[in-house]
Amino acid sequence: xxxxxxxxxxxxxxxxxxxxxxxxxxxxxxxxxxxxxxxxxxxxxxxxxxxxxxxxxxxxxxxxxxxxxxxxxxxxxxxxxxxxxxxxxxxxxxxxxxxxxxxxxxxxxxxxxxxxxxxxxxxxxxxxxxxxxxxxxxxxxxxxxxxxxxxxx
Amino acid sequence: xxxxxxxxxxxxxxxxxxxxxxxxxxxxxxxxxxxxxxxxxxxxxxxxxxxxxxxxxxxxxxxxxxxxxxxxxxxxxxxxxxxxxxxxxxxxxxxxxxxxxxxxxxxxxxxxxxxxxxxxxxxxxxxxxxxxxxxxxxxxxxxxxxxxxxxxx
Amino acid sequence: xxxxxxxxxxxxxxxxxxxxxxxxxxxxxxxxxxxxxxxxxxxxxxxxxxxxxxxxxxxxxxxxxxxxxxxxxxxxxxxxxxxxxxxxxxxxxxxxxxxxxxxxxxxxxxxxxxxxxxxxxxxxxxxxxxxxxxxxxxxxxxxxxxxxxxxxx
Numbered sequence: 162x163x164x165x166x167x168x169x170x171x172x173x174x175x176x177x178x179x180x181x182x183x184x185x186x187x188x189x190x191x192x193x194x195x196x197x198x199x200x201x202x203x204x205x206x207x208x209x210x211x212x213x214x215x216x217x218x219x220x221x222x223x224x225x226x227x228x229x230x231x232x233x234x235x236x237x238x239x240x241x242x243x244x245x246x247x248x249x250x251x252x253x254x255x256x257x258x259x260x261x262x263x264x265x266x267x268x269x270x271x272x273x274x275x276x277x278x279x280x281x282x283x284x285x286x287x288x289x290x291x292x293x294x295x296x297x298x299x300x301x302x303x304x305x306x307x308x309x310x311x312x313x314x
Numbered sequence: 315x316x317x318x319x320x321x322x323x324x325x326x327x328x329x330x331x332x333x334x335x336x337x338x339x340x341x342x343x344x345x346x347x348x349x350x351x352x353x354x355x356x357x358x359x360x361x362x363x364x365x366x367x368x369x370x371x372x373x374x375x376x377x378x379x380x381x382x383x384x385x386x387x388x389x390x391x392x393x394x395x396x397x398x399x400x401x402x403x404x405x406x407x408x409x410x411x412x413x414x415x416x417x418x419x420x421x422x423x424x425x426x427x428x429x430x431x432x433x434x435x436x437x438x439x440x441x442x443x444x445x446x447x448x449x450x451x452x453x454x455x456x457x458x459x460x461x462x463x464x465x466x467x
Numbered sequence: 468x469x470x471x472x473x474x475x476x477x478x479x480x481x482x483x484x485x486x487x488x489x490x491x492x493x494x495x496x497x498x499x500x501x502x503x504x505x506x507x508x509x510x511x512x513x514x515x516x517x518x519x520x521x522x523x524x525x526x527x528x529x530x531x532x533x534x535x536x537x538x539x540x541x542x543x544x545x546x547x548x549x550x551x552x553x554x555x556x557x558x559x560x561x562x563x564x565x566x567x568x569x570x571x572x573x574x575x576x577x578x579x580x581x582x583x584x585x586x587x588x589x590x591x592x593x594x595x596x597x598x599x600x601x602x603x604x605x606x607x608x609x610x611x612x613x614x615x616x617x618x619x620x
Contacts, residue, residue, distance in 0.1 A: 221527060241544050250620060290428035334472070356527075443612055
């Protein structure tokens, strides 16, 4: 009978600002979380992620390496970020080949949305359940799979 | 080095019926869960939610404030409910502006579905991965993003 | 005041190969996990599931009964498998009526994808956020809701 190596979620080597609230269990490591942020339960935030002040990361969301979140953002529940788009048809185990995502200040990402490596402009609203496959830089509300502009601002 | 305020998931101020089963870790607070319900792991149910008798809430689902689930419902895995549709393009921190969702008796919500604030009729089936943006009152099977009627009953 | 029956996630009756890594909390029971696999946090793997060598099951994913994963597969974050397609418009509580899913060797399933009971061919790439409603046997990259071939190999 083989025994697996068991790791545990937790908070390790995170640089927190002041007045941050975190709900455990969650898995946060080697990332930077700004003043006044809220991190809900069942969240994973990986190495190198930067989260700006007063942003809220809701339950069940996953922020991978190479993601940067601005200030005053709202990341809904069950949101998944991606840094490997499998463009070659294969998984890249070399992080040098992973791509970055940035979410501008005040942007809102709806629940269960999925973001390929893209740039999201300040104040952009990504609707719930949207799958974002390209940059969304113009202000407005986007939704669908793939995400399209639903309404400009 | 700042330290965050750490909260923990758990079960707090929940009114349970008889014969309810809950799998921890989960985060249930100030809600009402009827007789014979099942609540899977990694689930969050927020304040004021009502869940009718014999309904099953599967793993990874999120039920926000202002959600009402009927009796004999099946809520799949990774389902996310929403009470703030960001209609103004901004997050509403005032709960008076949040909108309600109701799921009728015997309705089925497929896994990874996402529901904006809507009414789901009794016995309606929402397919897996659907994004529901408007009321679905007529019996039938709905799917897609946005969800459309796939097959009437 | 009624008290619910409380169960806890954990690892129970799992047959592990050598060099497996598991991140807790997760819920793994009565399944088989091959040599060199990685199982991320907040994952549930149910009874009877087979996972081939060196496959990675990322955080927040749910593998239900009757799922078979090949070797060298990558199952992204928040992926949900389904064995009951509610074809009758009702939930089947009889497991004899559930349907199987198989994922071929080297296949990649993107984050937040949802798979109805289907066959996925070896090396197939399912894009993030896709909803797979039919067999995907030909090599290529598939995406959308419902998933369509985006690019052959």
